[in-house]
Amino acid sequence: MGLVMSCFVYSLVASDVDPLLPVILILVSQHAEVQVTLLFGTETMKTALQEQLLKQRGNSPSFLEWVVVIYVLGFIWEETMEISREGMRCYLRNMWNFIDFTRNSLYAGTTLLRVAAYVQQCREISKDPATAYIPREQWDDFDPQLVAEGLFAAANVFRYREGLSGIEWRSLRRVLQLVDNNIPQRASLCSTSFDEEAQKLTGHILSTNIYVLWVRTNIPETHNQPSRRMEGLNALKLVHLFSINPHLGPLQISLGRMVIDIVKFFFIYSLVLFAFACGLNQLLGYFAELERVRCYHLPGGIPDWENNGDACMKWRRFGNLFESSQSLFWASFGGVGIDSFELTGIKTYTRFWGLLMFGSYSVINVIVLLNLLIAMMSNSYAMITEHSDIEWKFARTRLWLSYFEESATLPPPFNIFPTPKHIMKLLGMRKEDKLRRMSTRRKERHEKERDYRYTAVMRSLVWRYVSTMHRQAEDNPVTEDDINEVKTEVSAMKCQLLEVLGKNGMDISCADSKEKSGLRREY
Structure with missing residues (x-):
């Protein structure tokens, strides 16, 4: 089981x-x-x-x-x-x-x-x-x-x-429960040092390779590469499985982050589209109605596609606000041209203003907004590419954590059928049900042990982070320029503070004298 x-x-x-x-x-x-x-x-x-x-x-x-x-x-x-x-x-x-x-x-x-x-x-x-x-x-x-x-x-x-559920702390708790045996029980909650086993465990977790840790502790060594194994499972792959692939994973993450840019673009684009659609429908709506009458002149309101097929196409371009919005949308992809403005009875001046508005819309949409979208997406892609390895490992861990979460034993559609877990739940044979029947003292002892293991691992994580920061600081030592910059900032902040105190009626003469004496000693 x-x-x-x-x-x-x-x-x-x-x-x-x-x-x-x-x-x-x-x-x-x-x-x-x-x-x-x-x-x-x-x-x-x-x-x-x-x-x-x-x-x-x-x-x-x-x-x-x-x-x-x-x-x-x-x-x-x-x-x-x-x-x-x-x-x-x-x-x-x-x-x-x-x-x-x-x-x-x-x-x-x-x-x-x-x-x-x-x-x-x-x-x-x-x-x-x-x-x-x-x-x-x-x-x-x-x-x-x-x-x-x-x-x-x-x-x-x-x-x-991408079918990923939310990553909650209980998912991390579930991971920690799987590796409880690897956590040193003798580690003190207030100690400042950890043994090699705890350091090794935190190294796996903080490097966002949680799935590797789980595979090493639960699967034989011959199956320690689940991504390659899953690549050969099916000819068809769903999008969310791409995140485990080292080549397609970063690309999928970049596309996901670009969705926000696309939504912002379409919000501005919709406003521009609606504004021009209202104007063109008001300007050309009367002449579009004349084209519609030409099209539906047969008895019974049947369209005459054989003799007036051109009229049957043109009246829809600007017949109403909805049709005008559609026409402008497809105009972005070259689906609507200037021949759509050759309407029955249209005057030269009206046609000129219609073409002018259509040209303004094309400039704003195609040249300005479309290039703005390309720039936004390029910026997002560049930001993600700089940290592609970290982003990919994080997304891969999220995918695996979704399987660690407490969820249905079987995926759809088999989850609608009863499973042994449901039968055990009905009979009260699950571990959670047994814990509910425990005495209060045993429950408290069990919760203390769980909190102890959780706190030990969290302290290991913090220690790993602090050690990493110290190593980075050692790689980039403090220079004299950094010290002078800090001195300048402190002096500027001190002057601003004294100025504020003086404006509020406080006596700062003592501070001024100390500052002057300090300057004499410095020189």
Whole structure:
């Protein structure tokens, strides 16, 4: 049981299970069940498949879609247990949890909309069986199934993210508990020296190679390189596993730090975009409406794409505020040109002002803001590159600490099934349950021993830090210029203090005389 619940085994299981969902999502998007039936199915199965493909509405979820639903339940249960374990305040401190919440919300919304669409379509089919064969191009724009497919596509994007939980002190405590046997029990809490074993332990921890320490104490020597082992586990890698790679890890950290710069850029960019969209919509909205009338002149309000296809495209550019914002956004990537200002009935003066505003927007957005974003991202990347090794080791330790935390024994979707840990919890056989039944004296003794070990290690950490600072000071000895600089700063501070005291009505004549006598002795 201890081997199965160990952190290394949990990391291996998670690295094996996590890539399964992206593979399943790829199979769902490519309609793998249809392809398998066409290649290996019997004639009866192929005939039934052809009839099912003709039926556009009222289809039940496929087997792979049910597997995705089980995954979603596992994700929701995982986040629920994390909230109950850490508390809502601690949960909200980790920004990655907002991505998890968004992903789970999108998947849950997709499931609910698919259920609503299935019920609605079954009712329609029961009244009129011909509605089952209505093609998608004739559906309503906001049909529940179409909306569900859009949410499902957006949720798939949030699947590829860095899934690290917040690093709390209890994670470090968990690490220290794993190496309790390596801590010298004879170390005094008030001593100033530590033996070689404690120094070796603190060296591992302070160098942010906690995972190396854990591997050396729990895994045979032949498996002391988990990063290389995990690199060969799967052909597909999730983003958060890149942090253990010495080449991709620093790059991923740099990209993560650049997100803040991108958010600041898009805040300014959105203001500029909205301002110009309002102005262009007010200036060209009337002429865009004329283009719309040209497009929808057929009976029944049907667009005339054959004869007036150009009008059907142009009226959307500045038809309303939303369309104007979209046009300006895609103009940043060259999707909208100056031919969009050749509208029906537009005057030369109006066209000139429209092009002037569009040119001003292009200058501000492309030349100024875009280069500002590049400069900000370059600065962030340069700052991280200077300390790439430290940043990478810290991120790698964070990844391993996430497996040290008290969490579910199995990753999603297997966490929704009962495990021996849950059975032991129900029967009150866990170590925590036994501690609750201990006497008060035994509890106090156990807590004192734990605090003693924790304090010893923390003192070792402090001692290691102080020793490092002393070594740095010895490498850079104090020069005479440094002493003169300190003297100058002290003298300036003394004069400022005397001036403040004198302004507040205090007698500083004694200080002046001492200062003059000191100057005489100095000279």
